[in-house]
Amino acid sequence: MIQLKxxxxxxxxxxxxxxxAQETQVVKDYEIVFTIENAGFEVxxxxxxxxxxxxxxxxxxxxxxxxxxxxxxxxxxxxxxxxNHLKRSDYFAAEEYPELKLTMREFKVTHQENTYNATCTLxxxxxxxxxxxxxxxxxxxxxxxxxxxxTLNRLDFGIGAKSxxxxxxxxxxxxxxxxx
Numbered sequence: 001m002i003q004l005k006x007x008x009x010x011x012x013x014x015x016x017x018x019x020x021a022q023e024t025q026v027v028k029d030y031e032i033v034f035t036i037e038n039a040g041f042e043v044x045x046x047x048x049x050x051x052x053x054x055x056x057x058x059x060x061x062x063x064x065x066x067x068x069x070x071x072x073x074x075x076x077x078x079x080x081x082x083x084n085h086l087k088r089s090d091y092f093a094a095e096e097y098p099e100l101k102l103t104m105r106e107f108k109v110t111h112q113e114n115t116y117n118a119t120c121t122l123x124x125x126x127x128x129x130x131x132x133x134x135x136x137x138x139x140x141x142x143x144x145x146x147x148x149x150x151t152l153n154r155l156d157f158g159i160g161a162k163s164x165x166x167x168x169x170x171x172x173x174x175x176x177x178x179x180x
Contacts, residue, residue, distance in 0.1 A: 025178040027052050032070055037167040048074035061107040069099040091160050097125050124157040147175045
């Protein structure tokens with residue numbers, strides 16, 4: 001009589017190996033920028049320190065994923081005093097929370113060409129929020145360009161306090177080019 005337990009264990013291990021053996025694509029270039037209104041003026045900023053693990057294939061969206069972190073200690077708005085203030089505990093608390101984390105899964109087709117609605121989870125300052133964002137892709141000869149533009153409420157993440165001068169809404173623009 002054949003013992004099913006060893007065979008079942010072997011099948012489960014092999015199946016798990018297939019899932020974890022999924023290809024990860026290499027980031028060629030990226031940009032993380034944001035805009036917020038402060039005292040009636042738009043302030044632009046950027047973040048560096050991207051560390052990403054991702055796989056995106058328009059024909060295999062059920063297997064596609066994006067997991068990325070950025071370093072809030074790299075924030076740049078063009079004014080060093082403001083940058084240092086944003087790193088403090090009342091804003092990003094960058095020493096205590098040295099990474100901003102974004103994951104995207106569940107890519108759903110939209111009516112716009114080359115655009116998906118992605119389920120995104122963003123974690124900043126220890127707070128995670130899940131929401132839907134548009135993800136646009138464009139294929140080049142050897143690269144795939146992904147971009148997403150969305151608006152978030154900084155107060156949802158404990159970034160700063162309610163203010164008459166500083167907007168609650170932050171426009172975020174993410175762009176990444178990956179090697180196919």
